[in-house]
Amino acid sequence: MLSKPDNKKSILIIDQPGPELDQLIQNLQETRLQVVHIEDSQKACDYCLRNQPAVIITELAFPNFSGIQFFRQIKSNFITSQIPVIVTTKEPQLDDRIKSMQMGIDDYIVKPYHPEEVVARVHILLNEVKSLDKNNTVLSHGFKGNLEEMNVVDIIKAMELGKMSGIIYLNRGFKEGQIFINQGQIIDAFIEGFEPEQALSHMLTWLEGSFWVSLQSIDRNKMINTNNKHILSHGTKMIQKWRNIARQLPPMNTSLKTSDSASDRPVSPIEKQMLNHYHQPKTIMQGIEESKLDDIHALELIKGLLSKGLLVARHAHSNADDPFAKIVFEQLQKEVNQQKETFSDITSYFMRNADNTSQNTEGVFLKPEYSKNTKKPYKVYLSLSDLKRIKNKLSQ
């Protein structure tokens, strides 16, 4: 044992001694981590049970030791099952990599390793554990997530299947709502200004935003009398309908504005109401949220206004004045017209976007959606020369 362990921040290493290991231990200690080195699997298991190290780094196999067997022991005990495990191995065998993934090993490093890389990986895992611990205070009595990955219908289905009771808290933009479930059955729904049935129908098509489910007993009058089966089937149809319309539109975060010519054109009262929302630039989603209409109706209306040219897309970095972009745009249109019959729906998606932007020769509706600054750490553990070697190999 090389240093005094600290229960919360100790890193357990199971490996044979050697200069590479010494260097790793030194690097870990330099980042204020306590390191414990053990060579025997039974001693390592005992240590884990008593001290629960923050991360375990284990060699896959060395004489009288099987990393896989050790991993199974650790993961089968509820006291140690949450400890992240990094496996190190000498040969980068594909089946080892697959095995490690299938077993749920948290990370995999090939020897000889760069100690800095191992240290970085340990810190990534420590951060993940920290954020998991933070979330667990909420997760202990519920679950939460993103509506793009799990929509409202899926959440209700999951609760119905488990006959769960609780409140689904939903958040999309500046709108919030709640759905109350008792023993898997929907009994009430709430959005300010809406009747329960209307609120529920509204929330079924929320495909963006976040949710949090608080599992708890519900003592509330039944305000929704339609059965789950009917609601879920209606919800699935609504989602499909939403997706069909949305796919013909630019992304929901595209900024729109009422066109200058809109005031001279005849519009219906409902269209006028929607156009009023867009006197100042707003995203499609903001317009839907501000509208009193249900989401699908609002989306259809926006689609119609866009196709009539009464609403136009705006871009922060429009290069309408760029003569080169203008030429490129005209060339693209020319080519599209010539080869229209060979074009897929996808081309027309891009082109429709371009068509709608007479003031915007970029025609890049995807750009605002995907160019968000995510501020997530990105670190390539390969050097520039490694990347050049990969490129050379692929060029052969």
Added chain:
Amino acid sequence: MKVGEILVVGSSGTSHPNILHAVCDQVMKSDQEILFGKLGIDPELTLFLYAITSNRNKATIAWDLIARKMIGSIIVFDWNNTESFENAKHNLSLFNRKFDAPCILAADVKNNPLPVNPKIVNPFISLSPKEKFKFFNGRNPKSIKSLLISLTDVISAYAYQDEIV
């Protein structure tokens, strides 16, 4: 020994597995959804490629586990299949939210001629400095290699932007 990992993501029926078969020395299938490929670059460096089928309505992939070490990804869709494009958009959005690694959105035109001169289309659908759009032919190994070379270029430019003049 250094290892680089690249995720190649597609939806049902797209040509993402072809990418592994075209470039890897060894390809193994672990289950119906993940194909593993290994490409030895030299004795000091190995590239692992994972081909994953991910349809947007079926969220069964533990991305955090698989993508932990990825240096970049390729999201493949069939240029003539709207559903696969919708899946690709979903995955691109998911990757953008979860990871910061560079990505190529790759449209497979198969053996058909390119719908337009890519030089003309590219400025219209460039995504962000770490995300590029590329046409490729999923049935042509040369075209596949060129796709991976593009990804390597994007990774180099994104990760080492200060060092590349």
